[in-house]
Amino acid sequence: MKLLPHWVSRPALAALVAALAIGAVLPKVLGWSVYSQNQVTETLLFVAAALAWNWMGGYLGQVSFGHSAMFGLGGFISARLLLALHLPFWIAWIVGGLVAAGYALVWGHPTLRLRGPYFSIATIGVGEATRLVMTYWEDLTGGSSGLSLPITPGLKSELYWWALALMGAVIAGSYALRKSTLGLGLLAIKSDVDAAADVGISPTLMQDIVLLLSGFTVGVCGAFYASYQNFIEPGDMFGFDRSISFVLMAVIGGVGTIIGPAFGAVVFVMLRQYLIGSYPQLYLGIYGVLLIVVILFEPLGMMGLFFRIARRFGLLRPEVEATLEAKAAVGGAAADPGAREGGAP
Amino acid sequence: MTVILRAEGVSKRFGGLKAVDSVDLELNDGEILGVIGPNGAGKTTLFSMIAGSIPPTSGRVLLEGKVISGGSPRRAVRAGVVRTHQIVRPFQNLTVLENVMVGAIYGKARPLGARERALEVLDFCSLRDRAPQLPGGLTLAGRKRLELARALATEPRVLLLDEVIAGVNPVEALQMTDLIRSVREKRRLSIILIEHVMPAVMRLSDRVIVLDAGKKIAEGKPQQVVKDPRVIAAYLGESAAAAAPAPVSGTLPTPVSGSGPASHPTPPSNPTPTSTSPSKKGPGERP
Numbered sequence: 037m038k039l040l041p042h043w044v045s046r047p048a049l050a051a052l053v054a055a056l057a058i059g060a061v062l063p064k065v066l067g068w069s070v071y072s073q074n075q076v077t078e079t080l081l082f083v084a085a086a087l088a089w090n091w092m093g094g095y096l097g098q099v100s101f102g103h104s105a106m107f108g109l110g111g112f113i114s115a116r117l118l119l120a121l122h123l124p125f126w127i128a129w130i131v132g133g134l135v136a137a138g139y140a141l142v143w144g145h146p147t148l149r150l151r152g153p154y155f156s157i158a159t160i161g162v163g164e165a166t167r168l169v170m171t172y173w174e175d176l177t178g179g180s181s182g183l184s185l186p187i188t189p190g191l192k193s194e195l196y197w198w199a200l201a202l203m204g205a206v207i208a209g210s211y212a213l214r215k216s217t218l219g220l221g222l223l224a225i226k227s228d229v230d231a232a233a234d235v236g237i238s239p240t241l242m243q244d245i246v247l248l249l250s251g252f253t254v255g256v257c258g259a260f261y262a263s264y265q266n267f268i269e270p271g272d273m274f275g276f277d278r279s280i281s282f283v284l285m286a287v288i289g290g291v292g293t294i295i296g297p298a299f300g301a302v303v304f305v306m307l308r309q310y311l312i313g314s315y316p317q318l319y320l321g322i323y324g325v326l327l328i329v330v331i332l333f334e335p336l337g338m339m340g341l342f343f344r345i346a347r348r349f350g351l352l353r354p355e356v357e358a359t360l361e362a363k364a365a366v367g368g369a370a371a372d373p374g375a376r377e378g379g380a381p
Numbered sequence: 382m383t384v385i386l387r388a389e390g391v392s393k394r395f396g397g398l399k400a401v402d403s404v405d406l407e408l409n410d411g412e413i414l415g416v417i418g419p420n421g422a423g424k425t426t427l428f429s430m431i432a433g434s435i436p437p438t439s440g441r442v443l444l445e446g447k448v449i450s451g452g453s454p455r456r457a458v459r460a461g462v463v464r465t466h467q468i469v470r471p472f473q474n475l476t477v478l479e480n481v482m483v484g485a486i487y488g489k490a491r492p493l494g495a496r497e498r499a500l501e502v503l504d505f506c507s508l509r510d511r512a513p514q515l516p517g518g519l520t521l522a523g524r525k526r527l528e529l530a531r532a533l534a535t536e537p538r539v540l541l542l543d544e545v546i547a548g549v550n551p552v553e554a555l556q557m558t559d560l561i562r563s564v565r566e567k568r569r570l571s572i573i574l575i576e577h578v579m580p581a582v583m584r585l586s587d588r589v590i591v592l593d594a595g596k597k598i599a600e601g602k603p604q605q606v607v608k609d610p611r612v613i614a615a616y617l618g619e620s621a622a623a624a625a626p627a628p629v630s631g632t633l634p635t636p637v638s639g640s641g642p643a644s645h646p647t648p649p650s651n652p653t654p655t656s657t658s659p660s661k662k663g664p665g666e667r668p
Contacts, residue, residue, distance in 0.1 A: 217492040220475070224483045227472040234434060234466070235535055236458035236487040355513055362474040362515055 043215040052211075056204045063196060073196050074264075079305045080199035081260055084206040086285035086297040086304075088253035091213055091246050093283065094292035094364065097226035098148060098243070102159030103254050103282045105143075105166035106136035108273035110255025111262040112176055115183050118263075125191070126198070129259035136255020137248045144247040148240070151229065160276075167274035182269025185262060195264055202260065206253055210294045213249070222246065223363055254282075277320060281308075284323055287330055290339025292364030299338050336364055382409040385571050386431070386462065386539050391440035391450070392595075393426050400426040402595035403440065406573075408539065413565055413572045415586030415603065417579075419616055422592040424575045425467060428541050431573070432464040433457035444539065458488055461538035465531075465545060467575070469524040471516035477527055478503065478512040481534045488535025499534055505568075506530040506560065522553035526560065533564065539571050540564065546578045554581060561585055583607075591615065 040049070063073050085107065093099045114132030117123050123131075147158040170177050177183065213219050221242050224232040229239050262268045272278070281304065289300020311319035334340040343361050346352045352360075388406040392399065401423040408414050416424050429435045431442050433454040442450035449457045457463070463484075472480050481499040486492050503509045506526045511519060516527055525545050532540060542561065546554050558581050564570050576582045582589065582603065589606045591599040593615035599606050606612055 217486045217495070220479060220483055221487060223474050223479075224472045227474045228470050230434065231466065231470040231472065232483070232487075233454045234432060234458070234464055235484040235531055236455050236463075236489070237483070238453065238455050355515075358515060359476055359513075362517075365474060 041216070043217075044211075045215075048211065052204065052207060056200060059200045060197060070193065073193060075305070075309070077196045077199045077264065079302055080196075080203045081257055081264065082281075082285060082301040082305055083298045084199075084203045085254055085257040086282055086289070086301040087206045087210045087294065088250045088257065089282035090286045090291060090297045091210065091250045091253075093286055094297070095213060095219065095222045095226065096243060096246050098151070099156045099283065100159045101156055101276075101279045101283060102143075102161075102163030102166070103250075104274050104276070104278035105163050106140050106251045106254040107258035107261070107278060107282075108166070108170060108270065109139050110136040110258035111268050111273050112170070112183065112258075112270075113255075114259035115185055115262045115268060116176060118185055119183070125188075125263050129256050129263070132259035132262075133252040133256035136258065137252035140247050140251025140255075141244060144251070145240075145244055148243040148247065159279075163274070163276060163279050167270060167276070170270045170274050177270045180269060180271060182267060183262075185266045185268075187266050191263065195260070199260065202256065207294065207298070209249070209253070213246075214294060218242070218245070280323065284327060286337075287327060288337050290337035290342075290364060292336075293339045293360075296337055296339040296364070303338075336361065339364060382412070384408065385410045386442070386444050386573075388427075388431065388442045388450075389440050391427065391430055391437045391442060393423070393430060393435065394438045399595045401430065401437075401592075404592070404595075404597050406590060406597075408571050408573060409587075411565065411569065411571055412587050413561070413574060413585050415582040415589040416573060416575045416592065417577070417582055417589060417606075418592035421594075422615075423595040424592055425543060427592070428464055428543055428573075428575065431457070432462060432541055434464075458535050458537070459490070461536075462541065463488070463532045463535045463537040463539075464541035465525075465528040465543055467543040467547075469521070469528045471519075471524055471527050471531075473515065473517060475516075476513055477508055477516055477519070480516060480527060481530050484531040484534030485536075488537075498536075502530045502534045505533070505563075507556075520553075522549040522557065525549065525557065529560070529564075533568065537570060539573070542572060542574045542576075544575055544577060546576055546581045554578060557581075558585060579607075 040046075062068075063076075068076070085103075089100065089103050092103075110129075110132035112132075113135045114125075114128035117128040117131055118125060121128075143162045147155060147162070150158055171180060173179075213222070221232070221237050224235075224237060225239050225242060233239055258273065261273075285300040285304045286297040287300070288303055289298065290296025308319065311322055315322070330337050334344075336343065340361075343352075343357055346357055347354070384407045386406075386408040388404060390403045390405060391401060392403050393401040404423075404427060406414075406427075416427065418424055426435070430437045430450055433449060433452055433456055436451040440450075441448050444457075444460050444462055447460060449460045449462055471477075472483065475483065478496075478499055481502055482495050485495040485498045485502070500509065500512065503512055506529060508523065508526055508530055511523065516524055519527060529542070529545060545561070546557050549557065561572065561574070562585065565572055574582065574585060576585075586603050588601065589599075589603045590597055591606055591609070591612050593611075598611045598615060599609045601609075
């Protein structure tokens with residue numbers, strides 16, 4: 037029986053299904069308070085967003101500091117649709133995601149010709165320009181006073197299961213992107229875009245596909261967030277901290293992996309709750325320090341620590357471990373300067 | 382013999398520099414064509430134009446009558462022309478097998494059976510036992526074979542090999558020479574070969590063309606070409622060409638063969654100050 041593509045590992049699939057099933061009954065079993073359940077909902081939402089960011093930042097190696105543009109656009113488009121047309125919220129989310137994906141393509145198609153830091157700098161410009169335009173575009177965003185959504189009783193608690201489903205879909209999507217033949221092409225582009233083109237890959241096409249998927253998913257997350265918060269304003273949705281938060285979640289957890297950004301998002305949301313409560317003036321500074329520490333000492337974040345432990349205790353075969361680490365590495369190049377020398381006499 | 386690949390008046394200008402100047406080239410089916418010339422002669426730039434990675438300023442390249450130049454590398458690869466790189470460029474984050482699979486999948490957009498096809502190519506290039514490793518663990522010769530394997534996996538008709546022998550030790554050089562020959566015999570490919578290692582060029586090539594300062598200055602059987610005074614002048618300068626007797630061994634002096642006439646002991650890649658064109662490093666050549 038061959039129902040699944042060859043790259044789907046049955047244990048991984050079973051684990052995902054089991055985790056989602058447990059997640060689905062957890063609130064009832066544990067009898068969570070409304071507050072705790074909302075916290076978990078928000079965490080699941082950001083797991084999805086961090087993974088979608090990671091498709092660009094981790095798989096393709098193009099670090100975007102402008103993903104708030106799609107997050108905010110998805111949020112405001114769906115909010116407007118909910119206010120004006122009273123659509124079912126999930127249709128509004130999908131439309132918000134589609135608009136965000138279209139916007140991602142508009143700015144991303146030209147800027148993805150840039151690589152590495154140049155692309156990242158361009159995305160900062162895109163993010164900030166979008167924030168400014170949206171702040172003054174009062175017909176869409178309500179300006180700095182923002183938009184309030186109609187509160188539907190019951191929806192907020194129901195959102196937990198929607199977040200779980202969204203996260204499940206994004207994890208499955210991450211797995212498919214990473215393991216499929218498309219994923220192999222993305223890793224090749226991350227390692228050497230010209231060499232990839234020379235064996236028949238079209239980097240432009242592949243990057244556009246990832247951009248659309250990532251933009252759509254982050255747009256849906258923004259729309260979800262709007263429904264969850266009931267109130268959104270451009271400074272928060274399109275803010276630079278918002279973009280940075282996606283980068284941080286992936287980097288803390290470990291870019292280029294699936295488990296990494298997911299754990300990173302959990303840590304990030306918990307940390308933010310604590311820091312905003314205790315040190316509201318300092319929390320952005322603490323993020324900055326955290327980012328520097330992680331990049332300096334463990335560029336693969338929590339996954340890097342995991343690899344270290346696995347190496348130490350022989351949990352993974354060394355070549356498996358080295359292969360996994362190389363695939364996750366930013367820029368795709370394992371530290372092997374010797375590999376690029378030679379040739380010219 | 383039928384011509385499989387034809388370049389018609391191909392030129393490339395980088396600002397004020399004519400890196401390649403109206404070069405005509407014909408590759409017959411099943412032939413190995415050597416391309417030689419001093420550093421900066423425009424060999425790699427010519428390759429890049431044939432492989433579609435840079436568009437020619439003028440002229441065109443045809444594979445069996447179909448234009449392949451001026452588009453993308455993908456167009457050339459899909460048509461059946463693929464290149465390797467002078468400085469090896471494996472995907473460092475993929476295993477040896479996955480590197481070759483990328484070629485097998487994207488070369489002709491055929492994801493099915495890519496793994497089996499990649500393994501077959503690895504077998505052919507004696508890299509099968511390295512399949513699960515990262516390319517960083519290979520020797521330079523191994524990485525050059527991987528570069529060749531990745532290109533072969535795209536199932537080309539024409540293979541462009543950019544210095545796959547230079548830089549490896551003499552034993553590995555012989556192995557690579559045998560491998561290239563079996564690519565032609567067993568896989569029925571036509572090959573264009575850029576190479577500085579003269580003994581290998583002499584042994585492998587059916588025909589040789591010589592580039593100097595972007596222009597084709599000679600063409601013919603390897604043994605004839607190296608005796609051509611214009612070729613000797615291009616490598617060693619006019620005075621050397623006038624002073625030197627015809628090379629006795631039938632090869633140009635190289636660091637590997639070490640059989641050059643004593644009157645001009647400098648390696649061809651490193652022109653002496655007496656040369657008429659001492660610095661010929663063009664943008665097409667990587668350092």
